[in-house]
Amino acid sequence: xxxxxxxxxxxxxxxxxxxxxxxxxxxxxxxxxxxxxxxxxxxxxxxxxxxxxxxxxxxxxxxxxxxxxxxxxxxxxxxxxxxxxxxxxxxxxxxxxxxxxxxxxxxxxxxxxxxxxxxxxxxxxxxxxxxxxxxxxxxxxxxxxxxxxxxxxxxxxxxxxxxxxxxxxxxxxxxxxxxxxxxxxxxxxxxxxxxxxxxxxxxxxxxxxxxxxxxxxxxxxxxxxxxxxxxxxxxxxxxxxxxxxxxxxxxxxxxxxxxxxxxxxxxxxxxxxxxxxxxxxxxxxxxxxxxxxxxxxxxxxxxxxxxxxxxxxxxxxxxxxxxxxxxxxx
Numbered sequence: 117x118x119x120x121x122x123x124x125x126x127x128x129x130x131x132x133x134x135x136x137x138x139x140x141x142x143x144x145x146x147x148x149x150x151x152x153x154x155x156x157x158x159x160x161x162x163x164x165x166x167x168x169x170x171x172x173x174x175x176x177x178x179x180x181x182x183x184x185x186x187x188x189x190x191x192x193x194x195x196x197x198x199x200x201x202x203x204x205x206x207x208x209x210x211x212x213x214x215x216x217x218x219x220x221x222x223x224x225x226x227x228x229x230x231x232x233x234x235x236x237x238x239x240x241x242x243x244x245x246x247x248x249x250x251x252x253x254x255x256x257x258x259x260x261x262x263x264x265x266x267x268x269x270x271x272x273x274x275x276x277x278x279x280x281x282x283x284x285x286x287x288x289x290x291x292x293x294x295x296x297x298x299x300x301x302x303x304x305x306x307x308x309x310x311x312x313x314x315x316x317x318x319x320x321x322x323x324x325x326x327x328x329x330x331x332x333x334x335x336x337x338x339x340x341x342x343x344x345x346x347x348x349x350x351x352x353x354x355x356x357x358x359x360x361x362x363x364x365x366x367x368x369x370x371x372x373x374x375x376x377x378x379x380x381x382x383x384x385x386x387x388x389x390x391x392x393x394x395x396x397x398x399x400x401x402x403x404x405x406x407x408x409x410x411x412x413x414x415x416x417x418x419x420x421x422x423x424x425x426x427x428x429x430x431x432x433x434x435x436x437x438x439x440x441x442x443x444x445x446x
Contacts, residue, residue, distance in 0.1 A: 267283060
């Protein structure tokens with residue numbers, strides 16, 4: 117009806133990770149009003165997780181009026197997942213969760229429509245809509261954490277595969293015969309530049325007798341080395357930590373160059389837990405872009421840090437729900 121006033125509404129967003137899940141209640145403009153979180157504990161199975169999520173959701177919906185205003189839930193979860201059926205297939209960070217019908221289970225549990233996407237795809241959508249990619253129509257988003265995931269925005273729209281996520285960037289083979297990846301193959305980008313790879317490489321070099329303050333930071337127990345600790349040591353001037361990050365950044369740069377040549381983006385955004393390493397990791401990537409992309413494209417593609425930080429996936433889930441609601445009401 118011409119001149120009809122659109123009524124305000126609310127949406128829920130859920131980001132399910134291997135260690136924890138996070139929730140948000142947002143308004144029709146995408147502004148987050150309330151938050152919640154809890155442990156995933158994947159070993160306990162999906163049913164118990166859904167009960168924890170439902171309890172936290174009820175805590176966000178403090179009265180019946182608030183519940184009545186909710187139009188749906190955007191959900192991000194690690195892939196691979198079947199977009200058509202809303203089923204988690206065999207996500208490596210949720211061991212034992214094979215062919216879990218997450219979408220239908222959440223709809224039954226929460227009582228709202230649910231829209232499910234790969235979590236890093238939603239990270240790309242969140243950065244595009246509300247973060248470092250705002251105003252850009254073509255961008256690549258990479259999330260570096262335990263593994264490496266990626267999402268692509270083309271023509272202002274999130275790229276989807278036929279049935280699953282379109283860009284498993286972490287499993288691009290960049291060094292045949294290289295370190296074994298969790299996927300079972302050798303030489304994947306994830307096995308060379310993820311947080312797990314950075315921690316493993318630092319521990320290997322320390323075990324070979326190289327000197328570093330990192331050894332003191334973990335009381336001589338190299339198995340306690342993490343990517344975050346390597347980044348902290350690098351910021352404090354540790355030479356070995358900086359070398360490890362330089363090496364990981366060079367491998368990441370090869371992956372980024374390949375993605376730029378495939379998608380010709382305006383911008384590459386790097387996020388995830390490892391991005392605390394900052395330019396110790398990103399500068400080698402930029403140098404790789406200058407070396408291999410600029411002579412071909414005659415321009416440099418900026419490589420920048422995520423603006424939303426740890427909120428990229430959650431904000432992307434908000435954006436997904438807004439898009440789905442808009443599509444059904446327009």
